[in-house]
Amino acid sequence: MYLRYLEELDTSGQNTASSDELAELCHTTPAQVRKDLSFFGSFGKRGLGYPVHELTAHLREILGLEREWKIVIVGAGKIGAALANYDGFRQRGFQVIGVYDNSPSKIGHSWGEAVVRDMAQLDADVRAEDSVIAVIAIPSDDAQNVVDRIVAAGIRAILNFAPAQVTVPPNVSLKSVNMAMELEGLSFALTNNFSDRGAA
Amino acid sequence: MYLRYLEELDTSGQNTASSDELAELCHTTPAQVRKDLSFFGSFGKRGLGYPVHELTAHLREILGLEREWKIVIVGAGKIGAALANYDGFRQRGFQVIGVYDNSPSKIGHSWGEAVVRDMAQLDADVRAEDSVIAVIAIPSDDAQNVVDRIVAAGIRAILNFAPAQVTVPPNVSLKSVNMAMELEGLSFALTNNFSDRGAA
DNA sequence: CTAGCTTTGTGAAGTATTTCACAAGCGCCC
DNA sequence: GGGCGCTTGTGAAATACTTCACAAAGCTAG
Numbered sequence: 001m002y003l004r005y006l007e008e009l010d011t012s013g014q015n016t017a018s019s020d021e022l023a024e025l026c027h028t029t030p031a032q033v034r035k036d037l038s039f040f041g042s043f044g045k046r047g048l049g050y051p052v053h054e055l056t057a058h059l060r061e062i063l064g065l066e067r068e069w070k071i072v073i074v075g076a077g078k079i080g081a082a083l084a085n086y087d088g089f090r091q092r093g094f095q096v097i098g099v100y101d102n103s104p105s106k107i108g109h110s111w112g113e114a115v116v117r118d119m120a121q122l123d124a125d126v127r128a129e130d131s132v133i134a135v136i137a138i139p140s141d142d143a144q145n146v147v148d149r150i151v152a153a154g155i156r157a158i159l160n161f162a163p164a165q166v167t168v169p170p171n172v173s174l175k176s177v178n179m180a181m182e183l184e185g186l187s188f189a190l191t192n193n194f195s196d197r198g199a200a
Numbered sequence: 201m202y203l204r205y206l207e208e209l210d211t212s213g214q215n216t217a218s219s220d221e222l223a224e225l226c227h228t229t230p231a232q233v234r235k236d237l238s239f240f241g242s243f244g245k246r247g248l249g250y251p252v253h254e255l256t257a258h259l260r261e262i263l264g265l266e267r268e269w270k271i272v273i274v275g276a277g278k279i280g281a282a283l284a285n286y287d288g289f290r291q292r293g294f295q296v297i298g299v300y301d302n303s304p305s306k307i308g309h310s311w312g313e314a315v316v317r318d319m320a321q322l323d324a325d326v327r328a329e330d331s332v333i334a335v336i337a338i339p340s341d342d343a344q345n346v347v348d349r350i351v352a353a354g355i356r357a358i359l360n361f362a363p364a365q366v367t368v369p370p371n372v373s374l375k376s377v378n379m380a381m382e383l384e385g386l387s388f389a390l391t392n393n394f395s396d397r398g399a400a
Numbered sequence: 401c402t403a404g405c406t407t408t409g410t411g412a413a414g415t416a417t418t419t420c421a422c423a424a425g426c427g428c429c430c
Numbered sequence: 431g432g433g434c435g436c437t438t439g440t441g442a443a444a445t446a447c448t449t450c451a452c453a454a455a456g457c458t459a460g
Contacts, residue, residue, distance in 0.1 A: 001365070001381070003384075004365075004381070005365075018406090018407065018408090019407075019408075020407085025365075026365070027365070027367075029448080029449070030407090030408095031448070031449055031450070031451095032447095032448065032449080034407090034408065034409065034410085035409090035410085035447090035448075035449090037408095037409095038408085038409055038410075042408085042409070043408095044407075044408050044409080045407085045408075045455085045456065045457090046406080046407050046408040046409080046454070046455040046456050046457095047405080047406050047407050047408075047455065047456040047457055048406080048407070048408085048456065048457075049406090049407065049408080050408090062388070063384050063387055063388045063391070064387040064388055064390060064391025064392070065384065065387055067387075067391070069383070069387055071383070078281075078282045078285050078286060079282050079286060081278075081282065082278045082279050082281065082282030082283075083282075083379075085278050086278060086279060086379070088363050088379060088380050089379070089380060089383070091380070092380040092383070092384070094380070094383055131390075133383060133386055133387075156390055157386040157387075157389065157390050158386075159379070159382055159383060159386060163288050163292075165201070165204070165205075165225070165226070165227075167227075173386050173389035173390055173394065175382045175385060175386055177377055177379070177382060179283075179286070179288060179289070179359070179377070180288050180289060180291070180292040180294070181201070181204070182359055182375045182377060183269070183271070183289070183292070183294055183333060183359060184203075184263050184265065184292070185375060186333055186357040186358075186359060186373050186375055187263055187264040187265055187267075187269055187333075187357075188262070188263045188264055189357065189373035190264060190331075190356055190357050190373055191263070191264025191267070192264070194373065218436090218437065218438090219437075219438075220437085229418080229419070230437090230438095231418070231419055231420070231421095232417095232418065232419080234437090234438065234439065234440085235417090235418075235419090235439090235440085237438095237439095238438085238439055238440075242438085242439070243438095244437075244438050244439080245425085245426065245427090245437080245438075246424070246425040246426050246427095246436080246437050246438040246439080247425065247426040247427055247428095247435080247436050247437050247438080248426065248427075248436080248437070248438085249436090249437065249438080250438090
């Protein structure tokens with residue numbers, strides 16, 4: 001989140017940003033900002049603040065964003081199609097290199113710029129590439145099977161949109177986005193007057 | 201998350217579940233399960249575990265899911281269209297009652313079952329309904345404007361898919377899903393061998 | 401070069417969350 | 431009905447996270 005705002009400040013031409021300023025942007029406290037950043041190093045200048053451009057570069061390095069990441073989308077249903085054409089990924093430097101499905105009615109069909117390929121090909125395609133993140137957008141029932149398969153194909157990071165809790169070996173990173181669960185969280189907040197100021 | 205697994209156990213006919221069992225399903229610890237549930241009441245029976253069916257009902261009540269929630273999707277772009285037709289919402293009992301956009305080329309166009317209506321109508325439509333959650337699926341630039349507008353229209357809960365940090369008054373609940381940020385989290389995990397076992 | 405204003409980096413203090421560990425309750429069997 | 435095995439609910443201990451507060455710098459101006 002810091003990176004996002006720093007990039008904004010950078011393009012707007014601002015040279016330095018204080019922890020106060022970053023805190024306000026990120027809805028947190030100056031002390032929090034300083035502790036967070038100090039975990040990775042000592043980037044600021046006392047009396048001045050943090051050098052926006054340099055800190056941006058440092059954070060990109062820390063996050064591993066210097067490397068070019070590629071994405072394969074698994075599942076060419078509604079969500080998969082939307083993600084395949086979602087500009088946000090490209091804008092943040094993630095390149096969608098393929099969309100896969102195992103339904104014959106979808107294979108070969110082209111969606112936007114991407115052509116849907118057979119799941120069976122995913123293995124080979126992924127082994128050829130390095131630095132691939134898989135985005136799972138398939139029905140819950142198949143989720144674990146497909147995940148096991150792409151893990152076997154050598155994928156080390158998965159972003160899961162299937163509303164199912166999938167399990168991966170400890171050397172694989174997994175993040176899940178469960179939209180219905182988010183809605184249920186909002187339902188709870190409303191019902192109990194919590195006014196959940198949810199994370200980014 | 202407990203609710204999700206309890207429903208599964210319930211349909212599979214299991215009558216009781218111990219904290220050990222729930223912990224394993226949810227990738228947490230038995231003590232955590234017991235503390236979490238005890239916050240809301242004393243649902244279990246010592247020596248036996250938790251009554252699956254009853255606890256399911258309790259959790260649904262706690263989460264406010266007895267009420268029927270309605271959803272309006274704001275933005276008929278790729279993400280909006282996908283969400284409008286996403287079955288997961290319906291499956292979890294959320295009813296999509298409208299899709300809105302302000303681009304004339306999209307208004308009137310029907311997407312799946314929903315017809316895209318003019319944003320200008322949203323005010324009136326929402327005031328007529330109670331228990332509406334807005335799902336924001338528009339470009340970042342407009343996000344804050346649109347959010348201000350629907351808040352003014354009386355919406356009290358927002359699920360934001362725009363990759364922008366929006367601000368809402370304290371009596372409004374907001375959750376944001378930022379897909380690019382999730383990917384960057386995975387990038388960090390991979391680059392630093394963290395093997396992030398991300399939340400649901 | 402010093403005084404004064406600003407802002408970082410960081411131990412220490414203060415909160416919050418998680419885990420431990422065990423008494424108390426429940427069901428079952430004899 | 432009493433003993434036994436199991437599992438909850440919960441204070442207390444342990445751990446994690448956030449905030450405080452202040453010394454150590456840097457910048458500016460005179």
